[in-house]
Amino acid sequence: MRHLLLSALLAAGVAGGLQAQESQPIPDLITSQIDAFRAQDFDTAFGYASDSLRRMFGSSDNFGRMVAQGYPMVLDPAEVRFVGLSERAGLQVQRVLILDQAGRSYLLEYTLIGEGEALRISAVQLLPDTGTGV
Numbered sequence: 077m078r079h080l081l082l083s084a085l086l087a088a089g090v091a092g093g094l095q096a097q098e099s100q101p102i103p104d105l106i107t108s109q110i111d112a113f114r115a116q117d118f119d120t121a122f123g124y125a126s127d128s129l130r131r132m133f134g135s136s137d138n139f140g141r142m143v144a145q146g147y148p149m150v151l152d153p154a155e156v157r158f159v160g161l162s163e164r165a166g167l168q169v170q171r172v173l174i175l176d177q178a179g180r181s182y183l184l185e186y187t188l189i190g191e192g193e194a195l196r197i198s199a200v201q202l203l204p205d206t207g208t209g210v
Contacts, residue, residue, distance in 0.1 A: 100195065102158075102161060102168060102170050102186075102188060102195065103158045103170070105124060105188070105195060105197070106124075106156075106158075106170065106172060106186055106197070107156065108124065109121050109124040109197065110150060110153065110156060112124075113143065113150055113151045113152070114151070114152050116140075116151075118136040118137070118139055118140030118143070119136045121136070121139070121140070121143075122135075122136035122139045122140075124196060124197050125139075125196055125197055125198075126189050126191060126196040126197065126198040127191060127196075128198065129197070129198065129199075147202070148176070149174050149176040149180070149182045150174065150184075152176075152177060153174045153175060153176055153177075154175045154176060154177050154179070155173075155174070155175040156172060156173070156174055156175075157172065157173040157174075157175075158170060158171070158172055158173075159171045159172065159173050159183075164187075167187050167188060167189055167198070168187070168188040168195070169185060169186070169187050169188075170185070170186045170188065171183060171184070171185050171186075171203075172184045172185075172186060182202060183202075183203040183205075184200055184201065184202055184203065185200065185201045185203055186199070186200050187199040187200070187201075
């Protein structure tokens with residue numbers, strides 16, 4: 077359940093950020109959402125999500141609360157590294173290593189979907205810590 081919530085959290089979208097997402101490379105898209113989190117601009121961060129995630133959360137306020145409560149590592153990471161892009165079931169899947177301000181690392185898997193001209197985040201999954209380095 078937590079993985080589904082993160083998926084939805086990191087993916088939500090609002091009209092204000094949609095135009096900037098058109099033709100945006102995947103790392104830039106994810107970085108833009110993280111930059112919005114850093115600025116505590118949940119409206120813009122919500123704008124990077126797929127339609128289905130926006131419907132699921134209903135508002136940027138709901139989205140922001142869930143991110144803050146369940147996934148604080150994406151709000152102001154110390155470092156973000158893109159470590160692998162693949163395709164699964166016709167969707168783009170980008171793995172992202174996030175180092176939080178306390179030095180803890182998290183491996184996230186973003187799934188992206190094309191919606192019209194825009195590419196949007198449709199899911200984010202926090203991958204389990206395997207005890208091995210990335």
